[in-house]
Amino acid sequence: NAGVMQNPRHLVRRRGQEARLRCSPMKGHSHVYWYRQLPEEGLKFMVYLQKENIIDESGMPKERFSAEFPKEGPSILRIQQVVRGDSAAYFCASQPGRAGNTIYFGEGSWLTVV
């Protein structure tokens, strides 16, 4: 059973470009989370999704950031018009449908904005 798969692992974008980060949850997991880790800081919750639904996006910046988890395919975190402050590691995590289960993390996508 493969773990949570994220790609790309490393992404470099120029200011103003778009960044798309993909996450395939563990098999059988229907809940996906995105977290952001700024350099030398802890992880901050961004968004919680179930298939085709955003459940909690209280940690998402109001502009330029969006997330989806379609019925088929991976979850996508999209950052439009990136700025240097978006440089961070973005971690996806997944969980089986039942509440209270352990959340498993992917290896992260490191975004660098130049």
Place this chain on the structure above:
Amino acid sequence: GNSVTQMEGPVTLSEEAFLTINCTYTATGYPSLFWYVQYPGEGLQLLLKATKADDKGSNKGFEATYRKETTSFHLEKGSVQVSDSAVYFCALLNTGFQKLVFGTGTRLLVSP
């Protein structure tokens, strides 16, 4: 609200020393508690967990006990190795809110 407080790092130890990383939490209800470890350039790996008061989670020589009376979940290891050098994150999952809340992380550096 829910929050996790960890001791600030870095924690610097010699090989075979005893390790304690303090973690306290604030939460409504009865959260589950976790320790995650992050090695350089990698993602987070679940180290151990405890789901109710007085539970002890353990893995790879690490252990932590869920203490409701002191709202703590301190991480301990009797004899650290160089390969334990990493950042350790304490986290809680409150089922009512269904998202992990992390502490700021504690960097552990173990020298030979």
